[in-house]
Amino acid sequence: MAARAGKIPGDRLQRSVAEKLVEAQQPRDLEALFGELPQRLDDPAVEVRACILGELALMGAGRGRPVLDAYAARLRELRHPLARLPRTRLDVEHRFGVRVRGLGSVKTSEQLRARFPEVSATDGGAEGGRRAVESVEAGRAGAVAEPFVVSGWSRVPEVRFFALPSPLEPDDFNIAFIKQLPLDCLAGEGTRRGVAVSCRTTPDDVINELFAAAHHGGVNGQGKGQGGAYARLYAWNSLYALMGLPGDLPFLDAARLAAEYRWLRFMAFSDWFHHDTADIAFAVLDPGGTRVAVLAATDTDADSRPYF
Structure with missing residues (x-):
């Protein structure tokens, strides 16, 4: 049930106000809001303005206007979390907020x-999966799961990390590999009608799903959408964590490195994958072929036990 206007927590209300202002006004009409530079970050009005700048960045607007540029520079000095994001949309973000007729969730x-090239199972993939050793990294897992948790998805995602004693051949990174991992999302796989499948995807697909999860909110968490500015931040935090990148790495460098990783979407027929609302499952292999991260999220009501 959607939250009533008067009941929206302060942070989401500020984000919603900013999003609606940017939708309704031209950047030149918003400049009057930025005449005075902020002195502290605990002012709700400052937070709204920071979100407005974040929304304008997603539109490719606002940059090059001295008043807005000065305000953005001051936010960076105050270390506002949104201030570290690029002031314009990067190429890898080109799908943010774009809806194509006939294309919805992959169910x-x-x-x-039909949408992604399938990666066939191999014996080498199964052997590689049997050699994988899990590593527990709670903080990193929390960052990966953040877009889904903050937006009220019905189940806390499963986030797992694995290491290999020797590099995995790129073609062996497939469903045969994934099925050998001790993943809760695959528990009971094979007992339902259907065959598990893996397809190769790209970083822009992954980060778009992370953005959409945070932006729109879960089916049962209506009203928990985070607004475009913070959805973008959560999506990048999650992508960095999936790749195991340091948080101070520049965004353009992260986007360049992401192209060197191998990305999979996968789907199975188990108690996790309900195929009725939103099921998302990704696996990523690092360029050296020895580190794997897995993210599986579902918005179908289920046991909400966390997986990290």
Whole structure:
């Protein structure tokens, strides 16, 4: 049930106000809001303005206006979390907020195969999966899960990390590899009708799903959408954590490195994958072929036990 206007927590209310202002006004009409530079970050009006700048960045607007540039520079000095984001949309973010008629959530293996190139199972993949050793990194897992947790998805995502004793061949990173991992999302796989499948995808697909999860809110968490500015921040935090990158790495460098990783979408027929609302599952292999991260999220009501 959507939250009533008077009941929206302060942070989401500020984000919603900023989003609506940017939708309704031209950047030149918003400049009057930025005449006075902020002195502290605990002022709600400052937070609204920071979100406005974040929304304008997603539109490719606002940059090059001295008043807005000065305000953004002051926010960086005060270390506002949104201030570290680029002031314009990067190429890898080109799908943010873009909806294509006829394309919604990937709910079936047929849809997955139709949209992404399938990666066939190999014996080398199964052998590699059997050699994988799990590593527990709670803080990193929390960052990966953040877009889903903050936006009220019905179940806390499963986030797991694995290390390999020797590099995995890129072609062996497939569903055969994934099925050998002790993933809760695959528990009971094979007992339901259907065949697990993996398809190769790209960083822009992954970060777009992370952005959409935070921006729109879960089915049962309506009213918990975070607004574009913070959805973008949570998506980048999650992508960095999936790749195991340091937080101070410049965004353009992170986008360049992301192209060197190998990204998979996968789907199975288990108690996790309900194929009715939103099921998302990704795996990523680092360029050296020895580190794997897995993220599986579902917005179907289920046991909400966290997986990190």
